[in-house]
Amino acid sequence: MTESSSQSPKRKVLRAENVTKHYGRYVALDNVNLDVHEGEVVAIIGPSGSGKSTLIRCMHQLESLEGGAIYLDDELLGFRRHKNQLLALNAKAVARQRRELGMVFQQFVLFPHMTVAENIMEGPTRVLGDSVADARKLAEHLLERVGLSHRINAYPPQLSGGQQQRVAIARALAMRPKVLLFDEPTSALDPELVGEVLKVVTDLAKAGKTMVVVTHEIGFAREAADRVIFMENGRVVEQGDARSTLADPKTDRLRTFLSRVM
Amino acid sequence: MTNLSITSSAVSAVPSTPPTPKNCVDDVSKAIYPASLSRRLGTIALVLIAAWLVWFLISNPRFEWPVVWNYLFAPAILEGLGVTLALTVISMVGGVLVGTIAALLLMSDYGPGRRAANVYLWAFRATPLMIQLLFWYNLAYLLPTVSIGLPFGEPWVEWRTIDLINPFTAAVLGLSLAEGAYMAEIMRAGLLSVDQRQHDAAKAIGMTPAQSFFRIIVPQAMRFIIPPTGNQVISMAKATALVSVIAMNDLLFAVQTIYNRTYEIVPLLMVAVFWYLVVISCLYLIQSRLEKHYSKGHQRTAVITAETTTA
Numbered sequence: 001m002t003e004s005s006s007q008s009p010k011r012k013v014l015r016a017e018n019v020t021k022h023y024g025r026y027v028a029l030d031n032v033n034l035d036v037h038e039g040e041v042v043a044i045i046g047p048s049g050s051g052k053s054t055l056i057r058c059m060h061q062l063e064s065l066e067g068g069a070i071y072l073d074d075e076l077l078g079f080r081r082h083k084n085q086l087l088a089l090n091a092k093a094v095a096r097q098r099r100e101l102g103m104v105f106q107q108f109v110l111f112p113h114m115t116v117a118e119n120i121m122e123g124p125t126r127v128l129g130d131s132v133a134d135a136r137k138l139a140e141h142l143l144e145r146v147g148l149s150h151r152i153n154a155y156p157p158q159l160s161g162g163q164q165q166r167v168a169i170a171r172a173l174a175m176r177p178k179v180l181l182f183d184e185p186t187s188a189l190d191p192e193l194v195g196e197v198l199k200v201v202t203d204l205a206k207a208g209k210t211m212v213v214v215t216h217e218i219g220f221a222r223e224a225a226d227r228v229i230f231m232e233n234g235r236v237v238e239q240g241d242a243r244s245t246l247a248d249p250k251t252d253r254l255r256t257f258l259s260r261v262m
Numbered sequence: 263m264t265n266l267s268i269t270s271s272a273v274s275a276v277p278s279t280p281p282t283p284k285n286c287v288d289d290v291s292k293a294i295y296p297a298s299l300s301r302r303l304g305t306i307a308l309v310l311i312a313a314w315l316v317w318f319l320i321s322n323p324r325f326e327w328p329v330v331w332n333y334l335f336a337p338a339i340l341e342g343l344g345v346t347l348a349l350t351v352i353s354m355v356g357g358v359l360v361g362t363i364a365a366l367l368l369m370s371d372y373g374p375g376r377r378a379a380n381v382y383l384w385a386f387r388a389t390p391l392m393i394q395l396l397f398w399y400n401l402a403y404l405l406p407t408v409s410i411g412l413p414f415g416e417p418w419v420e421w422r423t424i425d426l427i428n429p430f431t432a433a434v435l436g437l438s439l440a441e442g443a444y445m446a447e448i449m450r451a452g453l454l455s456v457d458q459r460q461h462d463a464a465k466a467i468g469m470t471p472a473q474s475f476f477r478i479i480v481p482q483a484m485r486f487i488i489p490p491t492g493n494q495v496i497s498m499a500k501a502t503a504l505v506s507v508i509a510m511n512d513l514l515f516a517v518q519t520i521y522n523r524t525y526e527i528v529p530l531l532m533v534a535v536f537w538y539l540v541v542i543s544c545l546y547l548i549q550s551r552l553e554k555h556y557s558k559g560h561q562r563t564a565v566i567t568a569e570t571t572t573a
Contacts (some may be wrong), residue, residue: 062462091471099468109463112559113481123467126477155559175467 010037013073013210014059014101014179020067021054021234028054030234031068036179036212041205043225043242044214047257051234052214053106056181059212060103061094072100072178099127102172102180106187108164110156116143116167117152123175135174142170146200162193166200173204180204182213198224218262222246230254329529333520334536342516343537349433349502349512350541354495356438361445368450379446386443392504394440399432399508429510437498437505444494452487453479484556492549496542513537 014036021029029051036042044052057063059070061078070077077097079086089097110119120142121135130138143149146166156164165185172180185201186194198217202224205211215221221228225242230253238251249255297305319325333339367379386394397404402423409417456479464474506515513534521530 060466062465095465095468095470095473098465101466103462103466105459105463105466107459109457109459111460111463111478111482113556114559122477123469126473127468157559171467 010039011073012036013038014212015071015074016055016059016068017070018068019055019058019065019070021051021058021063021065027234029058032231032234032236034229034236036210039208039210040227041209041211041213041225042227042229043221044212044229044231045216045218045221045257046231046237050231052231053183054234055231056103056183056212056214060101060181061098062103072097095127099175100178102175102177104165104168104172104180104182104185106184108156108161108168108188110164110167110171112156115153115155116148116159119156119167120171120174123171128175138174139170142173143167145173145203146170147196160193161189162196165189165197169197169200169204178210180209180211182211182215184214184216186215186217216261218246218258230257232257324528325532326526326529329526330532330536333530333533336520338516338520339513339533339537342511342513343541345430345511346499346502346513346537347541349430349437349505349510350495350499352434353437353441353502354498356434357441357445357494357498358491360438360442361449364442364446365449365453368446369453383443383446386440391436391440391501392507395433395436395504395508398436399427399429401427401432429505429508432508433502433505433510437501441494441498445491448487448490448494449483451490452483452485455486456482481556485553485560488549488552488556492545495545495549499541499545500538 012035014034016032016034019029019032019034021027032051032055034042034055044055046052054063058065059077065078069079075097076086078094079088080093081087110116111122114122117136117139120139121132124130124135124138125132140149140152143152146169148163148166148170151159151163151167156167159167169185182201186197189197194217198220201211201213202220205224213221213225222242227239228242228245229236230238230245230249230251232253238245238249238254240250245254246258249258320327364379364382367375368383370376405423407417407420408423408426409420411417411419460478460482461474464478469477502512503514505512506518509515511519517530517534521527524530
């Protein structure tokens with residue numbers, strides 16, 4: 001795969017190498033390789049059941065791998081080397097590694113018993129040890145960035161889906177993650193609310209945030225992503241520069257997929 | 263039906279009255295909703311029954327209200343009330359602690375712990391509380407000394423069971439352990455009721471399992487835990503009456519001691535009834551406060567959907 005868009009060789013922030021996962025006899029991920037460079041926006045597309053969500057859930061250690069390895073800044077995720085063996089890390093160590101990655105879920109999953117501000121401040125105060133005042137300032141800043149300053153004291157069930165997802169993005173950003181992962185961030189939204197969320201994600205892309213976005217929005221992938229990954233049956237079938245790959249697919253499979261969704 | 267006729271008459275009235283803008287606008291906020299005949303009859307019946315009950319309580323000389331009043335604040339009664347309250351609070355706290363630990367074991371992937379918790383639930387729910395209390399009270403007969411040390415080894419510290427077990431400690435032990443077995447299932451149900459994705463979201467901001475449990479899962483599980491726990495507290499407050507079998511001077515025991523001497527059975531039972539009603543009314547209040555607190559974010563007030571700007 002040639003990297004046509006990269007001007008200078010950038011640092012690889014997140015690496016998946018030969019990642020494999022099964023659910024019983026069903027192969028969810030089959031030797032998947034993926035590098036994410038600093039400042040890069042990678043869109044993962046593909047039919048449902050192709051393993052896109054499983055891949056980013058594995059990157060965030062919400063699912064366990066069965067083969068291969070994932071590295072964040074060259075640190076092996078989920079395991080430590082002991083002599084010639086890999087030992088699984090305990091829950092505390094895994095939690096420490098997870099702080100470096102942000103995740104935005106399809107169903108938002110805000111904490112319904114906390115206000116918008118408390119949702120955003122929870123991670124910084126409880127996990128990173130920030131002061132409440134600092135976390136509050138950060139929450140105000142992030143809410144302004146996602147255009148929701150006026151809803152700071154609302155509870156999640158009082159917000160529309162689009163607003164909830166924008167709060168979820170602010171909550172993930174509050175942890176200052178090295179990479180932000182999105183698991184179909186607009187799939188649970190009413191069509192008229194998709195735009196406001198994609199606008200926030202596009203703004204983050206322009207600001208140089210490193211992101212991996214699993215999405216069904218081909219237009220968004222073309223506009224906002226540097227690189228697009230097409231997955232099918234747990235494998236990476238085609239990848240390359242977002243604009244040229246989507247305009248002129250090399251494989252029949254991607255061409256068929258694009259003709260179906262566009 | 264009656265409603266509809268109000269609206270339709272208002273509509274039909276519009277052409278005949280001069281069309282000033284105010285008269286044209288229907289406003290159901292001031293509409294009347296007349297009760298149906300069956301409901302009116304029901305109300306009359308309920309009021310009659312309530313009136314008869316009050317009259318029965320006041321006019322029946324066998325309640326001996328002056329005697330009730332004499333004993334209501336008697337020192338022996340208030341002491342018994344204190345014991346009942348102390349037993350309820352201490353045993354309930356113990357029960358919740360034991361129940362939480364048992365629930366976590368039941369849900370864990372640690373097999374021996376899960377089996378141990380299952381045996382505990384089975385044994386303590388399958389046997390009558392009365393028998394359990396008698397066993398705890400007579401523990402010294404089966405186990406003369408209590409010691410700390412390695413099993414089958416020389417003890418490091420040792421006590422005589424008879425010094426440790428008095429009616430109060432036996433009652434607290436018995437009530438807490440029995441309560442814990444029931445609370446475990448309530449806790450488990452509450453924890454299961456929280457959406458599994460909330461665990462993911464807590465992990466996603468880097469929380470440890472303990473942080474996720476106490477900050478995210480428990481506060482949400484409380485909504486489901488409180489109503490059945492309220493039930494348990496209320497039955498606990500009354501179950502403490504059982505401890506009179508192990509000579510614990512609780513409220514019922516105090517009442518019994520007096521009427522065994524004076525034979526004023528009905529008025530003294532009414533004294534006990536009065537205090538149980540007072541205690542349980544207080545528990546009602548506490549429960550509704552707690553429920554309000556833990557329903558944060560779930561009172562569905564105005565859902566703002568108008569604001570859909572992409573700003």
